[in-house]
Structures are given as C-alpha cells and as structure tokens.
Amino acid sequence: MSMVLFKREWKSNYKIFLIFIAIMTLYESIIVAMYDPKLGESLNMMAESMPQLFAAFGMTDPGLTLLDFLTNYLYGFILIIIPLVYIMIMCHRLMARYIDKGSMAYLLATPHKRSDIFITQLCVLLSGVIGLIVYSVVLILGCSSMMFHESIDIAKFLMTNVGLLGVHFFFASFCYLTACSFNEVKLSIGIGAGVGVISILIQMLSQVSDKIEFLKYFTPLTLFDAKGLQVYDQQSLLCMAGLFALAVICIVIGCMNFSKRDLPL
Template sequence: MSIPLLKSELKSNSKIIVLFLAVITLYAGIITAMYDPELGAGINELAKSMPQFFAVFGMKNPGTTLLDFLNNYLYGFILILIPFIYIILMCYKLVAKYIDKGSMAYLLNTHYSRTQIILTQFIVLLVGLLILICYATGLIIFVSNLMFTGEMEIAKFLLINLGLLVLEIFLSSLCFLFACLFNELKFSIGLGAGLGMFFFLIQMLSQVSDDIEFLKYFTPLTLFSPENIIKYDIRSFMCLGVLLISAVLFWVIAMEKFKKRDLSL
C-alpha cells in the first residue's frame, strides 16, 4: 500500500464523502425522527390498502416497533442505494478516470508496484464506505435515543448495519472489478452501475407480487435480509458469508487482471 497516495486520495475526495454524509443526515435523520409508535398501526393499514406500492420499496410489513420502522423505511432501499451511488462515483475517480485519461501510467511510474497502487485505491473506497455506514449508524442511534429513549434495540441494530456493510463491500468489489477490467467508461463504470441498478430493479419487482417472487433469486441483494438478521436466523448470516466470500473473489480477480493490463500512455 502507498501511504502518500492514500492520504492524497482521501484528501482530494473528502468533499464527496462530506456530501454523502449530508445526504445520509437528511434522509436517515428525518425518517428516524418521523417514527411514531401510535402511527405504526395507521401505516400498516395504509400498506394494506396499497400493498404493491409499499412492496416495491421493501415496505410490505412496516411493523410497529422502532427497529421494524427503520428496517422498512431505511434499510429496505434508501441506505442500500446511497452508498451504492457513492461506490459508482468513487470507482470512476479512483480507477476508471485514471485509465480513461491515460494518467494511471504516471501512478505506476513510481517505486510502488501495481498491487500496491490498486490496493491503495480499493482501501480508499472502503474507508469512505466505512465512514458513511458508521456515521449513519451513529446518527440513527443518537436521534433514536434523543427522541425515543429506550426503544432502540442496539445490539440488533448494530447487526443490521454490519450486514449492510458486508453487502456494500460486495457491491464495491463488483464495481471495482469492472473498473479494473475495461478502458472505456461505458464498460468500466457502465457495467457496474448498470448491473447494480438491475439488481435493485429485480428486487423491487420480486416484492410486488407472489407470481414473480422467484425473481429474488436473481439478485444478490436478497442475501441481505434485515428482518431475518434481527431474528438471529443462521441462514441470514450464512448469506452474508456468501457475499463476503464473493467480494474477496472479485477483488482477487480485479487485482490479477489489473497487474497484467497494458496501461501505457
């Protein structure tokens, strides 16, 4: 790993991280503050009247507890999508942009190896991702304790966020792989972004109707199940293990392909 490059990339991309922290503050802060135990029953009735609309965003069973509320309104869609958008943007800035403009050769024209360079770029991506998810976790716990003292089940909530981190690491490794494989942006970024959005679309469609529920088997997003994680379902933890192993595999392939690429000016 290149420490100077790590510091430089973190500094140059700090504004992007701050921007995404602001977006998370807006959504997570407001939605958490909107929780009302007495409103839960009303939301459930509304969900029953418009089941397909709520199901599209993973809100088929809104529940009545604070944790159920957060599961459905934040961890069913919003807090998965926001870090994913960050991943796409950073894969462009950390790898695809350098390759597309031919400036990756300048980075490699140092005493650092290709492995060290690409490892550093991936660590920058993961550090930002970790900051986003840790911030969201801390913010929601703070707002919950401030407004709904004693209602947050901290241990279960932390497990949900650990699962979210594993899912985002999987998505980041997948997108990073494409960024390392191709020269043209329409492939290096387009394939990762397109495949990710395809996963989101398939998951949304699978929740609309029982007739097409089988579509959930065609998206890895299904492997992250907050409602099963808080039940300590062993299968949900095994699914997270599959995501983590896949992420490591994608990263190894990305590194090996990057080491063998022609990256001349």
C-alpha cells in the same frame, strides 16, 4: 500500499464523502423522526391503498418497534441506494478515469507495484464505505436516543449493519473489479453500476407480486436479510458471509487483472 497516495486521494475526494454524509443525515433523521407507534395503523392503511408501491420499497409492514420501523423504511431501499451511488462515483474517480484518460502512467511511474496502487485505491474506496455505514449507525442511535424513550436493541441493530456492510463491500469490490478490467468508462463503470441498479430494480419487482417473487434469486440483495440477521438466523448469517466471500473473490480477480493487463498509457 502507498500512504502518500491514500492521503492524496482522500484529500481530493473528501468533499464527495461529506456530500453523502449530508444526504444520509437528511434522510435518516427524517425517517427516525417519523416513527410513532400510534402511526402503525395509519401506515398500514396507506400500504393497503397502494400495496404495490409500498411492497416495491419493502415498506409493507411498519413493525411494532423502533428497530422494525427502521429496518423497513431505511434498510430496504435508502441505505442500499445512497452508498451504492457513492461507490459508483468513487470507482470512477479512483480507477476508471485514470485508465480512460491514460493518466495511470503517472501512478505507475512511482516506485510502487501495480498491486500496491490497486490496494491503495481500493482502501480509499472501502474506507469511505465503512465511514458511511459507521456514521449511519451513530446518527440513527443518536437521533433515536434524543427523540424517543424507546431504546434500540444494540446487538440486533449492529448485526443488521454488518449485513449492510457485506452488501456494499460486494458492490464496491464488483464495481472496482470492472473499473480495473476495461479501458472505456462506459464499460468500466457502466457494467458495475448497471449490476447494482438492476439488482435493486429486480428486488423491487420481486416484492410487488407473488407471481414474480422468484426474481429475487437473480439479485445478490437476496443475501441480505436484515430481519433474519436480527434473530441470528443461521441461513441469514451464512448468506452474509457469502457476500463478504464474493467481495474477496472480486478483489482477488481485480488485482490479478490490473497487475497483468495492458493499460492505455
């Protein structure tokens, strides 16, 4: 790993990170502020009037506690899509654009192996993802403590976010794998981003009707069961471990591809 390259990439991309921090601050603070146990009945009435729309976004049950509310309204869609968009952008900036423009030669001209460059760019990507999730945790806990007397079960909340991290580690490693495997951006980013977006759409469709619920088995998002993780369900824990394992597999394959393939220099 090259610390010089790591610092340079962060210096070049920190503004993008801050933009996503601002977006998450806006959405999460608004959602937390919306919580009111007395609104549960009203939200249920809205869900009954538009069942398919609420079901698509995983918002059919507001729950009885603050943690239930946040799980339904943040971890079903918002905290999936926002980091995913960040991952798409960063995979392009850290790897795909270098290969597409032929400027990877400048990085390879340094006294570092291809594997070192691969790991360095990957660390920039994953550190950003971790930063977004950690910030999200701190922000939600901070907003909750300031706005409400009700406290969140910290252990359950943290376990939910470990599962969320597993989801985004998988998406990040898969997008990074495709970014390292193709020369043209439309393929290197298009495939990785396409899998992420299609996964979200499939999950939304599977929640709309029992007749197409089977579609959930065609998306890796099924492996993230926030409510199951909160009660330490064994199957949910195994699925979470599976996401991290898939991420490692993608990283290994990506490193092998990047180290051996011919690059347009």
